[in-house]
Amino acid sequence: MANFDIEISEVGPRDGLQSIKAIMPTEAKKAWIKAEFEAGVPEIEVGSFVSPKLLPQLADTAEIVAYARTLPGLQIAALVPNLRGLEAAVKAGVHKVGIPFSQSETHSIKNVKKTHPEMLAEIQRCVEFLQTVPAEQRPRFEVGLSTAFGCTIEGNVDEDVVVSNAEKVLEIGADEVGLSDTTGFANPVQLKRITQRIWDSCGKDKLMGVHLHNTRGQGLANVLAAVEMGITTVDASLGGIGGCPWAPGASGNIVTEDLVWMLEAMGLKTGIDIDKLLAVRELVKEALPDEPMYGFIPDAGVPKGFVPASAV
Template sequence: MVREPDIHICEVAARDGLQNLDVFVPTEAKCALIDAIAAAGVREIDAGSFVPPKVVPQFADVDVVMAHALSHQDKRIGALVPNFKGAERAIAAGVNSIYFVISASETHNRANVRRTVDEQVEAFRAVRAAIDARPAAERPQLMGAISTSFGCSLEGDISEAAVCNLARRFAEAGADEIGLADTVGYATPTLVRQIVSAVRCEVGPDVTLRLHLHDTLGAGLANAVAGLEAGIRRFDAAVSGLGGCPFAPGARGNIVTEDLVFMLERMGLSTGIDLDRLMQTREILARHIAAKHLTGHLHEAGIPKVLRRAA
């Protein structure tokens, strides 16, 4: 029997990692990236977003990429959706998870999905109803993702009350999981502990929480540790630190999956991920993406031999 890892990591490079690039990554490269991530032992992959190509051209091939990703039947394959139409496409594609995004920042929500927060909550309820109308075996998990949970480049500070209110509404509407996203990387360890604790109190102990962290100001891994201290055991991350939001000025990459895995394993926490194989994803990315977009301390320094022996 395979032991469950202590920490669950969802790899988001194929979606969040690519959405902000100014170059189209070929379909075959996206599929090769997903294959390499799966081969490294990652159990959940955010493989794309069902959005209009005119809004995010990078996902013009999402149907083909998603079909390929779903060939990895032992993995949980998910997709981000901004609205009910996107969710319909994701359900039809057969995804295992749907990540429905609403911003705690009203301004960012309008910029991101062209709707008010209230309108977006109603759309989420409609998605929940559409999923529940399907046979039980065909229902994808539905996560409510709260963007700008720790700050917004358009509004600045976001109140704890705004995040908790949206978390409560997600929970009441039937979210299987709630994700707290540091969309622009403004979080600090203190703020992470504060918001996670407040949301946990708001929604109760039975709702699963995860963190989606960016490293805009260099605090990404410190914030991950703060999340661990607050009880989080599920994290999003992107190989080579890819990522950013087209509708959040100044947003930079996600926390680096390779660095996160190394840190967690050195802390004695299992991830179930083969770090050496994960490091090989850099070769695929480097063929199509400028070096300035690829980050990661392990890629710069390597893994010291003495630490490999200690592991």
């Protein structure tokens, strides 16, 4: 039985590190992952299987996965852009694999050089490959519906396209879809509307996770809307690492520390020890001394008398 009501997936070692110029030493990454695991974080996206020429920050992902597998009970996630990346992820022993599918076709072409039909064909190849993998080695395969709420290139994204593409990838054989606010456009009403439409069309069990950004200050408001609806997995990054290239000075990712405090204060168990989590922040700051880190709880502290739900 899981010891949490809401599963927090830490994405800093992937989404955070790929968005900054600094390259964190491999041993520092291992220390970060171990410390978060010991703080009670149930799932960590430890890297991405992409060309090291494109993302030298994540060139050691296979080694990081091998280390993460020594931490008993940790759910290891990784991102892949295509079939080649998926094959590498399976070989490394990842438990959960995500592939980004930009709902803005312009963004898809810029990001992975594929139109929507080409991306659907790539997802089909990924599913066919996974069907050849023994069940005990087969990772859960999630298609992340990126730019689902808006795009810095196209602007508004047609919600009908998002729902239709969710239907298509699930028909192909993906295990689930996730909603990603890649550019920080989402608002709570929009999030509820799109989530409900996908649930109505595809089933509630096919969309249980969200990846939300705080670029325009709506991150925790959107999380609140999501969990009130019944979403059970939320991505976040320690210290909001990664920022957002489209909004200088703004935190891109939701800050894990603030998210844990909010949920625990609401009476929702995350299974995470917030004091231990705040100690991890210091470890990461030492490894990335020149990178800004965000968050209110690290500065203000937890309120006097605070009793986390996970401690009850």
